[in-house]
């Protein structure tokens with residue numbers, strides 16, 4: 133039993149050497165699942181080696197962490213005792229291999245089988261997390277409640293975690309402050325004193341602090357898309373979009389809006405697009421380079437063109453020399469889109485990439501003026517500008533308006549025949 137207590141925290145560093153129990157818990161372990169899942173905390177119940185010579189060499193920091201301990205773990209005189217060494221980091225010398233984990237499980241099961249708890253009836257209970265309805269404003273505290281009917285949680289140790297909010301102990305209620313816009317996850321695990329556990333997970337949506345409003349169609353609107361349950365053009369012109377691939381209608385990520393409502397267009401892969409043909413007569417009837425504005429609410433999760441193919445993300449294009457577009461490239465470096473008109477790039481992917489953080493809403497505005505200025509703006513900030521080359525006046529084929537070829541959501545897309 134002393135050995136078990138040692139593993140559970142009764143040791144010189146007061147750390148529990150089994151994940152998911154105890155008051156001071158290991159966050160980083162050598163475990164492929166834990167390295168790749170969405171949580172900060174590892175799965176519960178994995179044993180850790182309790183002997184380590186010191187802080188290991190780490191790929192990012194090298195020997196620097198080890199040099200921060202005093203006295204040095206490798207000191208010839210008066211180092212810390214061997215049993216006083218511990219770090220919460222990826223340390224292969226503490227990795228529990230399958231044999232270790234199995235032996236731990238078998239020995240613990242044998243001990244547990246000799247306790248009164250072995251004959252205790254246990255009916256599991258469905259647990260749920262209750263979050264106030266509606267979109268939560270980022271930066272504003274919200275309280276989640278764990279509900280597990282029939283289970284006495286008054287003595288339970290309860291751990292909560294959500295998206296970019298670090299895990300925390302709390303009671304059956306947890307007040308936390310979301311920092312990211314979009315669909316968020318939240319999980320809770322309650323450990324009862326006798327070892328039983330209940331766990332729950334759910335999701336909720338967040339919105340920006342100062343939301344915006346949908347546009348109204350006006351005389352300069354060539355096309356307007358709200359994506360509120362359909363791919364219809366809300367201008368009077370009827371340029372309804374056609375989907376290719378599994379583009380879906382989503383209603384769980386509308387946080388750019390002051391009053392989230394309606395829907396968005398959700399893309400997950402290269403090759404998923406919405407598109408429509410717009411006659412040349414409406415865009416560039418003569419040989420004069422047109423005035424154009426393309427605006428879009430864009431929520432990128434990942435760029436998908438790299439190593440796959442070149443492809444338009446938000447694009448109005450007649451030919452290689454007549455276009456205004458955000459397009460992604462097979463070998464763009466960094467792997468992100470660029471903004472261009474015709475064959476002139478206004479913002480390359482090196483300019484675009486740092487300006488466009490993933491997993492939040494941005495307002496994209498691409499403009500082309502008849503005088504030749506191309507501008508790419510994100511959230512009102514200029515990302516890049518250039519002077520357009522001459523457009524070809526000889527072409528009469530339709531321009532193709534295309535959206536997609538990335539992993540992310542689009543909402544409120546407007547094409548106009550003026551510079552807005």
Ligand SMILES: [Ca+2]
Nearest residue numbers: 358359394395
């Ligand atoms: Ca919408």
